[in-house]
Amino acid sequence: MSAAPKIRVGIGGWVYPPWRGVFYPPGLRQASELTHASRQVTAIEINGTFYGAQKPASFRRWHDETPEDFVFSVKGPRFATHRSDLAAAGPSIDRFFASGVLELRDKLGPILWQFAPWMRFDEAGFAAFLELLPRRLEDRAIRHVVEVRHQSFASAAFTDLLRQHEAAVALVDDDHYPAFAEITADFVYARLRRCVEGEPNGYPPDALDRWAERFRQQDAANYFVYFINGAKIRAPAAAQALLRRLAD
DSSP states (O other): OOSSOEEEEEEEOSOOGGGBTTTBOTTOOGGGHHHHHTTTSSEEEEOGGGTSOOOHHHHHHHHHHSOTTOEEEEEOOHHHHSSSOGGGOHHHHHHHHHTTGGGGGGGEEEEEEEOOTTOOOOHHHHHHHHHHSOSEETTEEOOEEEEOOSGGGOSHHHHHHHHHTTOEEOEEEOSSSOOOOOOOSSEEEEEEOOOOTTSTTSSOHHHHHHHHHHHHHSOOSEEEEEEOSSSGGGHHHHHHHHHHHHHO
16 A cells, blocks of 8 residues: 555536536636546546446547546446346446446546435345345456445444445435445445535535545555535536645
């Protein structure tokens, strides 16, 4: 493990009209928004893939428009996760990986699999789902993270399953769902969802200080931190404020 872990901080998506004239300079062309955003933060979580397939050409363009060391996390399709029979998710998972996501090449970060709030932990079903997730594709390691939102997942059996499959559990800072903070892979994946519009940087300064210190102290090789939802208008400012703290 590196003595200086890489901590990437970013936002969810980049096409959000209220950011225009706030995060994006006035008059910036929409076609240039990714180029601008990727030079203000160090990672972006692609969420559109949750709702439907993207085109290979889009993934190639996103790769080419961003800096060399930039990373995209990609949200897996809801057709794979929002189902009662997780063992039958194989075709949806296969279609997702065949859709062009690997065109991100070296900029492909973890794949996020978000489960429905009503889904309870079923050990056999969840184990079957994890077995379906590819560890390598086209000679590239594929990292996986799951976001679960039901308290029944607070179980040693769940944690053990993730460790066996080297998958992470998302650390979610949210008013409505429980936080799962166990480290089960060689990376930490955080989704911070408490931005408020009354705070210029989304989170109060002392809260950002605490998050920065927490990420410095956790025992993992890599970190992916995204400001998602809450007062989304403040997400870019929150990401930039956390990056400044981590650079100190």
